[in-house]
Amino acid sequence: MASTFSLFSPAELSFAQVPLAHSAATSPPSSSSADPPPLRLDGRSPLQYRDIVLETGFSHAQGALGSARVVLEDAAGAGGGGATEVVAGVRGEVDDMAQGSAGGKVIVSLECAPTALPALKPDLAQHLATLLSTLFSPSALPRPLLSQLVVLPGSKAWTLHLDVLVLSSAGGNASDAALLAARAALASARLPATRSIGFDDAGDATAGGEGMTVDEGFSGLVKGGKSGTKAVDFELVDGGEGGVRLAGWEDLPVGLTLNLINQLPHLDATTLEEAASSSQLLAGFTPSGAVCGLAQLGEGEVEFARVMPLLSDAGKYAQDLLRTVNAKLRDA
Template identity: 30%
Template sequence: MRDMRIETGMITQASGSCRVSIDGGTDVLVGVKVEVASIEPDANAPGDDGDVAVGEEGVEEGVAGRDRDRGRIACTVECSPSATRVFDPRDVEEMSNEFSQLLERVLNGPHGGIDLKALCIVPGSTCWVLNIDALVLDYGGNLLDAIFLAIRGALHNTRIPRATVEYSDGHVEFEIADEETEIVKGWEDVPVGVTMNKIGSRHIVDATPIEELCAAARLTVAVNRRGNVCAVQKGGKGGIEPSLLAEMVQSSKHVGSALLERIDAALRQEVERIERREDPVGFRH
C-alpha cells in the first residue's frame, strides 16, 4: 500500500475530526458532530415493519425493539468539485449514496464496533446521534478505504458531553454538562475497509485510478481488530469466482489486521503530536 498521512482535530467546531491523505492524490476529511435527538417513534413499536436482525448470539430480534435503548449513527459522503473531474456527475451521486449507505449499515450493525447502547440517554425517548460527514477533497484511488480510516480517526478524536439523568415523581430529566466529556465507547472496535480490485484472474489492494478502471470487479471487506469480517460488499459489473472470492476475503483480513495496527500506532503518535504542537505524522504500510 502507498504511504498515508493522518491528522486529527482539524475542524474546531466539530466534536471530532480526522484527515487522511494517500500518496498519489486521495484526500479525505471526516467530521463528527454529536447532537441530542429523540428516539424515532417507529423504534417504540417493535415488529411493526417485520424486519429482523441477528444479534451477537445468533438470536433474531426486532430491529425496532432493539433500537429503543440505543443511539444511532448517520453518515454522509460528499465530493468536492475539484475531486470529481474524472467522474460523471451522475456517477458521483451514485457513489456517494452507495458509500453513505454502506457506512451506515456497518456502523449501526451488530459488528460496527460503536456501543450504541452507551449513546442512549433516556431509553425509549432520547439519545445521542453521531453525524459523520465525509468530504472527499481529492481523488487518487482507493477512496472507500481512506474514508473508513478517516472515520476511525475521527471517532478516536470525538468527545461526547456527559449526560446526567435524574428520575423524580415519575418524570425523567437529563442535563448535559458544559465541560465534562466522554470518549466514544467502542471506537477501537470500529472496522477498517479493505478493497480488493479484480484484474484478470488476480486481485490487488490500494488501487490507483488507472488500476480501478482496469478492474472488472471489486470487493470491499470490513475487518475489525480481532481479524473478524464485519461486512462484505461487491461492486463492479464483473463476476468473481467462488475460489477467488474466498482468497480475496482472506487477503483482506490479513491486510486489514496489519493496517489497524499501523493506524492505531499513528493515532497514538497523533495524540502526542497535538500535545507537543508539532507537525502531522504519517504511517507506512
C-alpha cells in the same frame, strides 16, 4: 478487461497492468534465482500501501465532536501526481430512543465535491455510501459504544451524524480514504459531559446531587440516577475538558478495497491502477476478521471459487491495517 470509463490511453493501462498481474502468493522467495516480480510504477509491491497522512481533531466547525482528514499522495508518473483527500466529522444530538432500541445510533452521509468527480468511477459513491452505513450500523458497532450513547435509559440517546466529504480523488483509492477518515473521526470523537436532573424521594428537584463529579453525573445517567433519585432529564456540563471518549473505539469495523487484475488482488490503487483493474471488492470487517459488509464494482467478474480466498486474505490485510490505525489513534 478494464472499465470502459477511463482517463488513460490503452497503452498506459496495459503498462500499469504488468506488475499488478503478480501477487504475493505467486512471487518467488528472496532466495530464488528467478527474477522478482516487477514493482508498481511508484516502487510498491502489489499488496503494499502508500504512506497515509491521517490527522484527527483538525476541525471544530459546527460543534464537531470529532474530525479526521486522510490524504493519499500519488507519486508523479504513477497516475498524474495528484492527491486524494477526504475529511470526516461527527456531530451529535440527543433524540428520543426508538421503541425496543438498545442504545443510540450513527447516521452516515457521504458527499463528493465537484473537484473529486472526474476521477471517480460512476458507481463508487453509491456502493461506498452503502458500505459506510453498514459498517456503522448498530449490528456492527461495539456494544460498549452503543451503551455509552444512552443518556436516559429507555428515553433519550445520542444520535451521532458522521459526515464524510471526498474533496479530491486524483490520487486514487478514495474508497479506503473515506473508510479510514470515517472510522478515525468516530474513534476520536468525544461526547459532551452530562448530568442527570430528577426528583428525589421528597419530590425535590436535583441536578446530579451535590458533590457529584462530571464522570459520576454521566455514569448516573446511564444507571438511572443516584439511589433514591429518578432521572427524568439531563443537562450539559460546562468545563468537561473535551468530553468523554467513546468506549470500545478500538473495536470499530475497518474496511478496504481489493482491486483485481486477472483475479489477483492489489491494494491502495492509484487512479491509473484503478482504471486498469477489471473489478473491485469493497469489504468491511470486524476486528476478529469477520465480514460485515461487501460490495463489487466494475465490469469484470470475480470467479466464484476465488471469492472466499480473496475475502480471507482481505480480512488479514484489514487486521494489519486495523492495528496500524489504532496505534495512531490511541493518543488522538
